Amino acid sequence: MKKLVSVLLAGLALLPLPAIAKDRADVLIRNATIVDVENARLTPDQAVVTKDGTIVAVGDEAQVAETWTADRTVDGGDRFLIPGLWDMHVHFGGGPELIEENKALLPLYVAHGITTIRDASGDLPNEVLAWRREIAAGTLFGPTLLSSGPKIEGIDPVWKGTIETGTDADVDAAVARLQQLGVDFVKITDSTLKPELFLYAVRQARAAGLRVSGHIPMALTVEQAVDAGISSIEHIDYAFKAGVRDEAAIAADFAAGRIDRAEANRRIEAGFDHEVAMAAYRKLAAESVFVTPTLNGSRIIAYLDRDDHNDDDYLNLIGPGLRDTYAWRVERAAKADAAAVAARHAAFEREAALLPMLQTAGVTIMAGTDAGFLNSFNYPGIALHEELALFVEKGLTPAQALAAATRAGPAWFGQLDRYGSIEVGKAADLALLDRNPLEDINATRAIHAVVLRGSVYDRAALDAMLADTRAEVAAWNAQAAQ
Incomplete structure (x- = not known):
């Protein structure tokens, strides 16, 4: 009997067997080079499998392909796979009449590889919170949207769409309201x-x-703000102020009305000290306070004398109402004389030079653009790539710049367990690049495909997003011209 069984088994072994049943997934990306941003390392010949918006397998191309099949297979073609990009400082606004123009910005982020954005509030906070819910529910297309909701401000502030506060009780009520709204931060x-x-x-x-x-x-x-518990400093000029040797005296004099803002700024400019700054930045790092430099918007305004942006093709992707909001900064810059223009240039370069100091001190630098209404020619989508190029130009390595746009945002939100790397269990938010971003940060612009919440958008789909927005803006332009 045993001999018969052995013969039968041997015979079966010689028969052609059906393929071993493979696990079924949604997406299989083959022949990719994974960019390990944290360690600035490349791993070639990899495959990545996603299911239900989550990465379920990563590994050697041949082994993974033997185990998995998918509804959609993407040939990576030895391209470079990075985690989806995050823009950690964007704005929506311009008034209720511009709601649709603002909503039309959402696909621009995805078309540029940006899978998550942090809304730092404008004058449409309730609408943005509604978009956040709709995107999460799958009824509105756009990147994952994290929002502060309405800002906390004083009474009768410059900025609209805020919660006005004049007393401790007002602040308590504001915080309670923001909790009720379920905001992602304040x-x-x-x-x-x-x-x-x-x-x-x-x-x-x-x-x-x-x-x-x-x-x-x-x-x-x-330092007072840090001691109170602020989590991130928005805009690099505040980091510059932290490095001023007599910052406390300037603050006290300003609070007492002994100096105006212009004199305070003059003293800040004159009082920067490298050692003071490094001590302040080490404290930021120790207290886990991140910095969002938002260099690109500052660069654009500083150098409007060299580029007025009137010929930017990207203007065809921005609605006419939003373009109109650019005017106030442009007009203000145009009034500057030669000395003021030179001062503008110098201020930008002086503040941008802080980037390597922040990095050396251990501060986590977050990539955020300040893109949106009001901030002239700082275009949603492409602005993040311009920001990263500035990071490298001013002293960061491409790996450090890439980390600022892929890992810093998740770290700030406490979500590195879900985002920021290409590993099993992480979100299926990815960008497939034609070139190596660790060699040239401008490779982040060379996008072959984007995976957003597990859905693949190839180059044709990304181009279609841009074309659709262009057509929508053209229709608005025609309507505005009537």
Whole structure:
């Protein structure tokens, strides 16, 4: 009997067998080089499998392909696969009449490889929170949207779409309202907010378990905001202020009305000290305070004398109402005389030079653009790639710049367990690039395909997004011309 069984088994072994059943997935990306951003390392000949918006397998091309099949297979062609990009500082606004023009910006981010954006608030906070819900539900197309909702401000502020506060009780109510709205973080600005209420608002928001970013009042030091618990510093000029040797005296004089803002800025410019700055930046790092430099918007305004952007093709992707919001910054810059223009250039270069210092001190630098309404020619989508190019131009390595756009955002939100690398269990948010971004950061612009929440958008689909937006803007332009 045993002999008969052995013979039968041997015979079966010689018969052609059906292929071993493979696990079924949604997407199989083959022949890709994975970019390990954290370690600045490449791993060639890899395959990545995604299912239900999550990476379920990563490994050697041949082994993974033997185990998995998928509804859609993408040939990576030895291209470079990176985690999806994050823009950690964007804005939507311009008034209710521009809701549709703002909504039309969402596909521009995806078309440029940006799979998550952090809305730092404008004057359409409720609409943006609604978009956040619709994107999460799959009824609106766009990148994952994280939002502060309405900003906390003072009474009768410059910025609209805010929660106005004049007392501790007002701040308490504001924080409670933001919790009820389910915001992802809190944004605080200072056009009319009392300095003591700024600090109180930071403390109360942190006590409620919310991260906080904002504009630090001139009457406070950056260290005071850090001690209160601010989570990120938006715009590099605040980092510059933190490096001024007599910052506390300037803040006190400004608070007492002994100097105006112009004189305060003059003293800040004159008082920067490298050692003071490095000590301040080491404290930022120790307290896990991230910095979002938003260099691109500053560069554009600083150098409007060299490029007025009137011939930018990207203007054809921005609605006429949003383009009109650019005017106030452009007009203000146009009034500057030669000395003011030179000062503008110098201020930008002086502040941008802080990037290597922040990096050396261990501060986590986040890539954010300030793109959206008001911020002239700082275009949603492409602006992030321009920001990364500036990071490298001013002293970061391509790997450090790439980390600022793929890992810093998830780290700030405490979501590195889900985003920021290409590993099993991570979100299926990816970009497939034609070139190696660790050699040339401009490779982030050479996008072959984007995977967003597990869905693949190849180059043709990305181009169609741009074409659709262009057509929509052309229709708005024609309507506005009537």
